[in-house]
Amino acid sequence: MLTISNLNLSYPGYDPLATLSWQINAGDQIALLGRSGTGKSTLLAAIIEGAPEVTKQSERIAYLSQQPALLPWVTVIDNVLLGFKLRGTKHSSDLTQRAVDLLDQVDLGALAYRKTSLLSGGQKARVALARVLIEESDLVLLDEPFSGLDRSTRIQMAGLCQQLLAGKTVILVTHDPRDAQDWLDTAMVLTKDTIKGPYRLNEFGSDRALIQALDGDL
């Protein structure tokens, strides 16, 4: 599904980071843990931007970050259908209905025609999730998508991800394993030197085990 060969995550002018090779199979759902500044987001950017070290079977990638990239001046449904607008695809009534159905699934059906700027942070995260789902991408990259949300909203989002992203290949970048433990089993740990794993996420039950893993000592 996705093969990364000798990808250097270093940034010019900063401390050197890992050069990594990693293979992800179709249907794998993996949490990528790591301290800040180890190159987790750089890795996702390299996958999206199509770095030469990255080989992927499908070009259809969905990306969800901490900032949900929703246009505040359009309605919720227009944000869900943004990809189609950007590609210049005409909206069919089927597509609109599908967007409404997806919004129903993330419990926002009633707000489909509300202006996006009026939504709360948790609601915006769910709109962004609905947009990821309507794109029907094979590979879903999540970059700390739950940061900035309260714990109960995080749990709700994790439940939705587990239910709605079933069967897709998922990489969830996070520094907090609790965001992943609710719905994923496997984790890789990215340090400044290398990528390690796979680990069972329940191995990070204690803070001590997590710190050891983030330091590359587990």
Add this chain to the structure above:
Amino acid sequence: MNRLLQATFPFIGLISLWWLIVFIFDVPHFILPSPERVGWVLVERFPLIASHAITTALEIICGLILGASLGFGVACLIGDSKNLTQLTMPALVISQALPVFAIAPILMLWLGYGFASKLAMTTLIVFFPVTASTLAGFRAIPKSWELTFQTLRPKRAQLFWLIRLPLAIPYALSGVKVAASVAPIGAVVGEWVGSSSGLGYLMLHANGRGQTDLMFAALLVLCVEALVIWSLVNRLANRFDQNPQVIS
């Protein structure tokens, strides 16, 4: 009422200070005329001052519209490409770095002593703040947004019209607000270098004849005119800024 007081308080304070200086130091009227003397000239010579004020206002407003449109247009043309921005930035900076006084005689030579040369001066002074601010808007899109939009496989034109342009507009409006405050400089400098009408011309004309009170009256009208234009532009810009649906 409070806002009206807030707006007029500095004005009243300045006039009071001016009156006190004239009164305490007994300054001759040809050096610093008293506020009431200037007020009297304003009333007495109102038709003359108003006709010159209209010329200057037209120069400022037309220059502002033309300069802001050109600045915004150029930023839209080059803002989508980092290379093009880097290539053209030195020319844009030079357009701002050259003092308008240095360019004024050349513009007079090319465009004559009429409206066109003042319009060009004002346009030139307005152009850079609008261009620079709009370009900053194009560059201000967060990396995570860029990545998100990239995964949506957009057409370049759609990405520009639906996202990059609306997101740059608040920045462009900030540039227009700054430009509105400097636009009168272009118009008045142009009138000083060579013209037959406008408040700058009237001030020079009055100065040459020792009519300091008329000079001050023209200056006062210029201040009010600049303030009114700046306030109108600010209100208009804020209206667009707070209502992003208008720009989508």
